Amino acid sequence: xxxxxxxxxxxxxxxxxxxxxxxxxxxxxxxxxxxxxxxxxxxxxxxxxxxxxxxxxxxxxxxxxxxxxxxxxxxxxxxxxxxxxxxxxxxxxxxxxxxxxxxxxxxxxxxxxxxxxxxxxxxxxxxxxxxxxxxxxxxxxxxxxxxxxxxxxxxxxxxxxxxxxxxxxxxxxxxxxxxxxxxxxxxxxxxxxxxxxxxxxxxxxxxxxxxxxxxxxxxxxxxxxxxxxxxxxxxxxxxxxxxxxxxxxxxxxxxxxxxxxxxxxxxxxxxxxxxxxxxxxxxxxxxxxxxxxxxxxxxxxxxxxxxxxxxxxxxxxxxxxxxxxxxxxxxxx
Numbered sequence: 001x002x003x004x005x006x007x008x009x010x011x012x013x014x015x016x017x018x019x020x021x022x023x024x025x026x027x028x029x030x031x032x033x034x035x036x037x038x039x040x041x042x043x044x045x046x047x048x049x050x051x052x053x054x055x056x057x058x059x060x061x062x063x064x065x066x067x068x069x070x071x072x073x074x075x076x077x078x079x080x081x082x083x084x085x086x087x088x089x090x091x092x093x094x095x096x097x098x099x100x101x102x103x104x105x106x107x108x109x110x111x112x113x114x115x116x117x118x119x120x121x122x123x124x125x126x127x128x129x130x131x132x133x134x135x136x137x138x139x140x141x142x143x144x145x146x147x148x149x150x151x152x153x154x155x156x157x158x159x160x161x162x163x164x165x166x167x168x169x170x171x172x173x174x175x176x177x178x179x180x181x182x183x184x185x186x187x188x189x190x191x192x193x194x195x196x197x198x199x200x201x202x203x204x205x206x207x208x209x210x211x212x213x214x215x216x217x218x219x220x221x222x223x224x225x226x227x228x229x230x231x232x233x234x235x236x237x238x239x240x241x242x243x244x245x246x247x248x249x250x251x252x253x254x255x256x257x258x259x260x261x262x263x264x265x266x267x268x269x270x271x272x273x274x275x276x277x278x279x280x281x282x283x284x285x286x287x288x289x290x291x292x293x294x295x296x297x298x299x300x301x302x303x304x305x306x307x308x309x310x311x312x313x314x315x316x317x318x319x320x321x322x323x324x325x326x327x328x329x330x331x332x333x
Contacts, residue, residue: 012044067124071102081289088294158316161191178236182210183249223250235264246278281326
């Protein structure tokens with residue numbers, strides 16, 4: 001039986017049509033070549049039967065069975081639900097999930113991912129606080145999906161924010177509201193930016209005057225601070241970045257004998273379990289979190305199964321407004 005010639009980086013280079021040095025970089029430092037070039041080199045290496053201990057390609061099949069899920073803040077019910085959906089699909093497909101909580105810190109997110117990325121097959125970033133350059137570096141090294149964040153040229157799974165905000169503002173307008181305060185979330189949050197942009201565009205359609213608070217960490221204490229902003233210049237309604245901020249606002253409103261919804265209507269975002277626990281129950285916009293996690297896992301697994309093809313597409317999931325007791329007729333209507 002003839003001895004089979006050992007495949008070298010020169011064979012891969014000739015097959016792909018790149019320099020041997022490019023193949024070497026791709027196999028040892030994937031972040032130093034483009035995603036498309038890296039995918040072609042990995043596909044050729046697998047097809048030709050290349051094997052080298054220490055190369056990034058070595059052990060790829062094993063690594064592909066571990067997915068990295070990175071969340072901005074797992075204390076936030078939304079991210080926990082995205083994670084649950086992601087894990088469910090991953091587990092059913094035979095994948096394990098490594099979960100990282102970055103505590104709303106872009107610096108911590110970057111440091112932690114780079115410390116672990118060599119040990120995983122793919123990466124899902126949920127509401128990432130990373131800058132574009134850092135995300136590009138990750139995508140060069142491993143298949144990537146963005147959840148609750150959109151960037152051109154990357155696979156992203158996001159809610160249909162414009163649809164949801166339109167429902168909220170139409171509802172408030174029908175109740176006679178004419179002014180809305182938006183309680184902002186974190187400055188680096190893509191979701192916060194897109195909600196504010198949608199609100200500014202849609203408010204004019206319904207004759208609503210719109211103002212906003214300063215950026216804030218999404219926790220009840222920031223909602224308390226937002227009430228003080230509202231109290232100095234009251235609006236008939238409030239739209240909050242998330243349910244936690246809305247809950248903090250409502251708590252402080254009660255402390256000041258401000259009635260909800262008689263004096264001000266309050267709307268949250270995410271429709272988390274918190275919405276049914278506060279008094280009065282909180283009107284809220286759904287977030288499609290569970291489904292976002294599921295679709296993200298499906299996409300990442302597909303990319304791992306088709307390494308020679310980089311899937312880059314935008315998936316937009318519908319969300320809906322759920323009215324409850326925290327919203328009512330505008331004061332004076």
